[in-house]
Amino acid sequence: MLDIKRLRTNLEEVKEGLVKLGEDVSSLDQFTELDEKRRTLIVKTEQLQAERNEVSQQIAQMKRNKENADDAILRMREVGEEIKNFETELRETEEKLDQILMRLPNTPHDSVPVGESEDDNIELRVWGEKTTFDFEPKPHWDLGTDLNILDFERAAKVTGSRFVFYRGLGARLERAVISFMLDLHVDEHGYEELLPPQMVNRTSLKGTGQLPKFAEDLFHIEEQDYFLIPTAEVPVTNFHAGEILDGEQLPVAFTAYSANFRSEAGSAGRDTRGLIRQHQFNKIELVRLVNPEESYNELEKLTAHAEKVLQLLELPYRVVALCTADLGFSSAKTYDLEVWMPTQNVYREISSCSNFEDFQARRANLRYRSEKGAKPAYMHTLNGSGLAVGRTVAAILENYQQEDGSVIIPEALRPYMGGKEVIR
């Protein structure tokens, strides 16, 4: 959520930021009016409440002295009615304000390039050489099916489209990638591992920004009003929600494995084959809760941690800075890591590393004290995939394939594969 005080004092500047995102800012036309109405109602309500508190004490006094308090009680009955009316009006006004504020995206950092589409994202660096073959490489879904390590057909039978069975060494490979990534982030990068709940409540989803605006992207459990998590970002960022941490506890660095569930509403027909766009996929997440002054250094750090995975797996990739058109709802700045997918001849997103500044912290009430006795302040939150596991497996299959249809296992994963070197 944007800072309401910032909206009050710099409304035009905020609008400019939102316009860069291609956001419709007409909802803000009512902001000033609603905000002023809210504060007027607060003043009126509180004046009456103060009066009621005072007279109530007088009534108590009179009763104790066995005096007659009927006049005061009658008067307070009316005051009580008035308070109730003002409170109702106040609640309605605050709901309207909330409707506006909770649906406004974060404003982009100054360094974010302004753009019209993802084509305006800026390539920052390229790592590794694009894989080349002296034979016709197969897409990973054919490789996986032929090797009998991926089974899309049976998953469609058992559940539906956009699901998959990993089988045999395929399942083993997925599990190896998960363990490899977690171990790297815990042992080398200093993250604490969490294994989070894979369903969350509405409050958590509002905290990170998926609700109220993007409900149609989520799987919902009606009975309990829970949602399957679309990313571990949700439970992990909300881990400290509502708490006030000591400054020394920052930065908090969590890594988490979870399955992720996305309805993929609106992407019908896109990436229908293979592991790229599934309703359920595994991901290792990196989350950092940091000092505001540090958050942009922290973003570089976090991105480097995600990149390290690709480097150790020796998968060619590039890093792009997302332009305003491609920026996510909650993010102030995002770097995407894109891995080389030889059969599609493109770099495909495999990680998204973002600084949310205090946007999520406001929503989830994540605060810290810079020192003992200091006023609580919002921390900054960051997260990134470290990495998407299914897409990593797809990239391994495609980049490490051989002419005979077998796949070499990257060296870094072999300890997790029982020493096996090839899937054939």
Place this chain on the structure above:
RNA sequence: GGGGAAGUACUCAAGUGGUGAAGAGGUGCCCCUGCUAAGGGCAUAGGUCGCUUACGCGGCGCGAGGGUUCAAAUCCCUCCUUCUCCGCCA
């Protein structure tokens, strides 16, 4: 799933309609003391929202949300969490 009990500050805890939510521990400052311990004194309800140039003032806050009442930690309703007994169960 059914029955019981509970949720008050950093911790423990009193409080069944009426002035500022007891008390203890802890913490901070001070006294005493050669130093430490013990002892004594004072302070200590976090937060947040609003008003105010400011010093300040006020509202809300006893798990959450509603309700009754002039007045709610206290009475009523719904929900959440924890403990516990029974049943079921990976």
